[in-house]
Amino acid sequence: MSQIMAQIEHIRNEIRAAQNRGPNASKDVLLLAVTKNVDVDRIKAAIGSGITALGENRVQEIMQKYDKIPDHISWHLIGHLQTNKVKYIIDKVSLIHSLDSVNLAKEINKRAQKAGRVMPVLVQVNVADEETKFGLPTEDTVDFIKEVKDMPYIKISGLMTIGPLVADEEEVRPIFKELRLLRDKIKQMELPGVAMDYLSMGMTNDYRVAVEEGSNIVRIGSAIFGARTN
Ligand SMILES: *Cc1c(COP(=O)(O)O)cnc(C)c1O
DSSP: OOHHHHHHHHHHHHHHHHHHHOTTOOSOOEEEEEOTTOOHHHHHHHHHTTOOEEEESOHHHHHHHGGGSOTTSEEEEOSOOOGGGHHHHTTTEEEEEEEOOHHHHHHHHHHHHHHTSOEEEEEEBOTTOOTTSOSBOGGGHHHHHHHHTTOTTEEEEEEEOOOOOOSSGGGGHHHHHHHHHHHHHHHHHTOTTOOOOEEEOOOTTTHHHHHHTTOSEEEESHHHHOOOOO
16 A cells, blocks of 8 residues: 555544544545645545545646646645636636635636636634734634625635644644634524535644544645655
8 A cells, every 4th residue: 555545544544533532523524635745646646545635725736737637636725815816726626715805705706707607715714813824813704704795706615724833733622613613603694695514624733633623624735745845
């Protein structure tokens, strides 16, 4: 068995175990393979091991790899998205995880209309309130969603956050729990046109806790492909 296949199998087992531990866990969890700085051969090995969705944080990397990857594989944009780059990925990605400004929403809406599609998006929330990170402050999220929800070519589909880098993943639990509770609150508001289908949280260092707290998309890079060199 290849190293990549063994790692994916291990992660799937860990996800299952976390689902069984957490009463708030989701029944279905998507393992999104984060392929930044990963070459096409290794991505194909992951696909051969059952991966169906890839996450990239740079538009340029999606552009470079897109034609080399089978059509049935879906791409997610997980990193900060500049408005002037939306046009390059609008027909390539199935979910944008990083909506965090009205301007970006307007641009996605405009480009999606041109492309003849509705683009599902997650609102990125900076729950940990880290200065270096993108995302909306938790307390601004509801107002933001109300402001963008009527744009006809974007579909608000859930929330995303990045946990703070800490030594012990237990420290991230309150952050993930807060995002879940925010998701529940927004769901209860039953805002027309707003779905709360996805909770994107958890990376290599903290996906177990994220799954216990209700994540249904974990974004995992180094645990699958090994440590990145940059
Ligand atoms: C790189 C990245 C990941 C994956 O990080 P790992 O720690 O390698 O699993 C997940 N989400 C985002 C937004 C990233 O940029």
